[in-house]
Amino acid sequence: MENNPIREIPVPLLLNQILHAQTYWVMQCMKEVDLKPGQAGCLFILSKEGRLPQKEIAKKLGVKPPSITALLKKLEARGLIVRSSDEQDQRVSWITLSDEGRRYIRRIKDAMKEMEGTMFRDILPEERLLFRRLLLQIRENLMTKEAMESCKIHMKQECMSDLDEEI
Incomplete structure (x- = not known):
């Protein structure tokens, strides 16, 4: 191959x-x-x-x-x-x-x-819809509370004020 x-x-x-x-x-x-x-x-x-x-x-x-x-x-x-x-x-x-x-x-x-x-x-309309669905799922997967908490460890505290309000 x-x-x-x-x-x-x-x-x-x-x-x-x-x-x-x-x-x-x-x-x-x-x-x-x-x-x-x-x-x-x-x-x-x-x-x-x-x-x-x-x-x-x-x-x-x-x-x-x-x-x-x-x-x-x-x-x-x-x-x-x-x-x-x-x-x-x-x-x-x-x-x-x-x-x-x-x-x-x-x-x-x-x-x-x-x-x-x-x-x-x-890109066909059905491929576009699938792509959108996949992006939404990926976003949901990455934006869990646990993932956001994990990111805090690696980010400077002053960058986190907006995230703190959402979590």
């Missing part, structure tokens, strides 16, 4: 290569719309949630409130979000997408759809 070099590549290495290629595509997409990934994440959260207080956006993005302030100022200066004060509590800032922000979401979704089309070119 002839050796197939593709079969000799360990699956974790293949997944790592795919992740890097996908990250490259996402970064190219972000360049096209002149956004950083955190800014795009903020716009997607707002497109899903509608209107949120600034503090809640920071929590959903996993960043500290001062970091979200700078990000939101940039998005507001570009006309992608609208900030308004709460009528009962002036300390609370509500954030919503502007019409321009909604147009950006559409552009990003179109680019992601193009990337997905490239990813799954020459």
Whole structure:
């Protein structure tokens, strides 16, 4: 039997290569719309949630409130979000997408759809469904409480604050 070099590549290495290629595509997409990934994440959260207080956006993005302030100022200066004060509590800032922000979401979704089309070119729909099911199962297998506890041993404590909340 002839050796197939593709079969000799360990699956974790293949997944790592795919992740890097996908990250490259996402970064190219972000360049096209002149956004950083955190800014795009903020716009997607707002497109899903509608209107949120600034503090809640920071929590959903996993960043500290001062970091979200700078990000939101940039998005507001570009006309992608609208900030308004709460009528009962002036300390609370509500954030919503502007019409321009909604147009950006559409552009990003179109680019992601193009990337997905490239990813799954020459792959049958049933193979795509099987691939998705397998990825979900692999994720579930790796994200057990025991596995996450084991990872803590090898990771620096300051990197674990988000994991601690989930476990």
